[in-house]
Amino acid sequence: MNKAELIDAMATGAGLSKADAKKALDAFVSSTTDALKRGERVALVGFGSFSVSTRSARKGRNPQTGKEISIPAKKVVKFKTGADLSKGVK
Numbered sequence: 001m002n003k004a005e006l007i008d009a010m011a012t013g014a015g016l017s018k019a020d021a022k023k024a025l026d027a028f029v030s031s032t033t034d035a036l037k038r039g040e041r042v043a044l045v046g047f048g049s050f051s052v053s054t055r056s057a058r059k060g061r062n063p064q065t066g067k068e069i070s071i072p073a074k075k076v077v078k079f080k081t082g083a084d085l086s087k088g089v090k
Contacts, residue, residue, distance in 0.1 A: 036077060046084035053078050
């Protein structure tokens with residue numbers, strides 16, 4: 001499902017216009033991004049939670065040359081599914 005299909009599904013499911021569903025989805029993505037930038041955790045009970053984790057710097061290998069490279073530390077977004085979502089997928 002891509003973004004346009006998700007907007008259609010949201011509009012149908014909630015009885016909204018596609019424009020309103022797009023605004024709602026964009027607001028959700030923006031709010032979630034802002035919260036994660038601040039280091040906060042975003043939890044949707046039953047669906048799952050988004051959080052930020054830090055990966056430490058490490059050594060790796062270039063697969064083409066085999067030469068050792070250093071991979072810098074970085075922040076990554078993690079998503080952990082909620083119980084209802086996990087049950088619904090099974």
